[in-house]
Amino acid sequence: MIFRLPKWLHNARFVFFSLREEAMSELDKILAYNASFVDAEQYAAYQTNKYPERKLAILSCMDTRIVELIYAALGVKNGDVKMIRNAGAVVSHPWGSVMRSLLVAVLELRVEEIMVIAHFDCGMRGLTAQAMLDAAQARGIPADRIETLRHAGIDLDGWFTGFDNVEQSVRHTVNMIRHHPLMPSNVVVHGLVIHPSTGKLTLIEKGMRDE
Numbered sequence: 001m002i003f004r005l006p007k008w009l010h011n012a013r014f015v016f017f018s019l020r021e022e023a024m025s026e027l028d029k030i031l032a033y034n035a036s037f038v039d040a041e042q043y044a045a046y047q048t049n050k051y052p053e054r055k056l057a058i059l060s061c062m063d064t065r066i067v068e069l070i071y072a073a074l075g076v077k078n079g080d081v082k083m084i085r086n087a088g089a090v091v092s093h094p095w096g097s098v099m100r101s102l103l104v105a106v107l108e109l110r111v112e113e114i115m116v117i118a119h120f121d122c123g124m125r126g127l128t129a130q131a132m133l134d135a136a137q138a139r140g141i142p143a144d145r146i147e148t149l150r151h152a153g154i155d156l157d158g159w160f161t162g163f164d165n166v167e168q169s170v171r172h173t174v175n176m177i178r179h180h181p182l183m184p185s186n187v188v189v190h191g192l193v194i195h196p197s198t199g200k201l202t203l204i205e206k207g208m209r210d211e
């Protein structure tokens with residue numbers, strides 16, 4: 001007797017293995033590229049030290065369009081700046097990891113100037129908690145788990161909400177950094193918005209050196 005898998009299971013296996021192959025192939029490609037990069041000593045062009053040459057830290061967005069564009073448009077290179085990126089270029093909490101990274105940059109790594117550089121057409125603009133929670137449920141997160149989190153006092157709605165206006169968001173983040181109780185007052189904090197196609201910068205807030 002020939003054992004046959006039911007059709008739905010056969011299809012499900014196919015989807016599972018093809019997804020797995022795809023996930024593997026990106027890693028394989030990167031590992032293969034990396035081996036040749038190291039062998040060819042291509043790293044030599046990037047060698048520098050941990051202290052940023054320009055004494056500058058940048059908080060920007062994780063958007064794919066500005067991954068390299070931001071370096072090119074600002075004229076900075078490897079070794080020049082401490083770069084911190086998240087969704088939206090925001091400090092959403094004074095005691096979160098973004099603020100800690102900025103403080104490490106200032107207190108340990110000789111940074112004297114900080115630029116918050118958000119961008120136009122950011123995915124965080126108009127993001128609503130409901131849309132994110134609906135997407136989580138569509139990906140198999142049960143509704144009762146979300147309710148449990150709410151009952152536990154987690155402000156999912158506040159945490160998941162993006163911003164309506166990018167300039168306002170930049171101003172808010174600049175103020176959070178400037179007025180952080182552990183941020184030295186002589187650190188200059190600026191706020192800008194970058195265009196994700198042209199790299200053009202718009203100045204929103206210019207920090208002044210507090211002599």
Ligand SMILES: [Zn+2]
Nearest residue numbers: 061063122123
């Ligand atoms: Zn963005």
